[in-house]
Amino acid sequence: MSSSAPPASPPPSPQKAGKSRSLVDGSTLFVLTLVLVGAFFVWRRDGWGGVWHVLAEDSWLFVDILPKVLAGCLIGAFVTVLLPREMVTRWVGGESGLTGLVIATAIGAVLPGGPFTIYPLAGAFLTIGAGIGPVVAFVTSWTLIGLNRAIIWEVPFLGFDFVTTRMLISLPMPILAGLGARALARFVAGSLKT
Template sequence: MSLQILPQLACGLMIGAFVGVLLPRDLLIRWVGAESGLAGLAIASLGGAFMPGGPFAAFPVIHALYRAGAGAGAVVAFLVAWSCVGVNRLFIWEIPFLGTQFGLLRLCSTLPLPLLAGLAANALVRSFPALDMPGKDGA
């Protein structure tokens, strides 16, 4: 591991720890838990779409959400929204380099992906319970 990424990794781990502490567990489960349905997937998708930073920031947050009780579909929706939709990337990279028309095309074409991935994850977990995320609740 390069020493250059250690500060980024440390910051990401702190962000993940803060998420786990600052978000009340019952609120998180109500909003993005396994029983939160399409609304939970939409909330997770919005969170992921507006999550700034690279993998050193995003994955500790995703891990904290998962450990705190977010449903499998919501975790998948958050991850897909962060990686595919990435609204901050639209303004920082795509529009300046590729133009507004392409940026909006990319954004519009990726908007349904987090919801579809979250629905697919929920269906897979219902059909194959062994696929549900191990390690929740510190187990």
């Protein structure tokens, strides 16, 4: 007599784990409004030829950026499936305290890549249980400290002494930003409940 275990349920999809996203939200409408206003002013100044020129030039930029954006979004999607939610919540969740902020700061400082990688990863971390404070610390650390960028670009142009000074001054900023974001998120959540 063989006992068969019930089949394991598949992990929840990223869309089910977090909030469902609308294709067109407020930020998209805002950016589209800016595009239309810009197009209107170019049309007023240069006519339809000016508008078509901008569209033709930007379509090459779009073709160049699209694979990078797609790769970054796929990295974020894979992270949501591969990293256990419990581990993320324990190490960098909303209740992870100062330890979570330090871990997120360290990850942001050493993680290479551009905004096409970092922002999808930050979104993925939020989706799978990271707290707002650690995610703010992660993005701030990548922006301010970024060891990869410092080694490749800053040291050759600005020198080791300058980069060391800049990084030491920047070091507490991600932690402070994370603490501020955590406090602000709690304040906003508390004011919405009342």
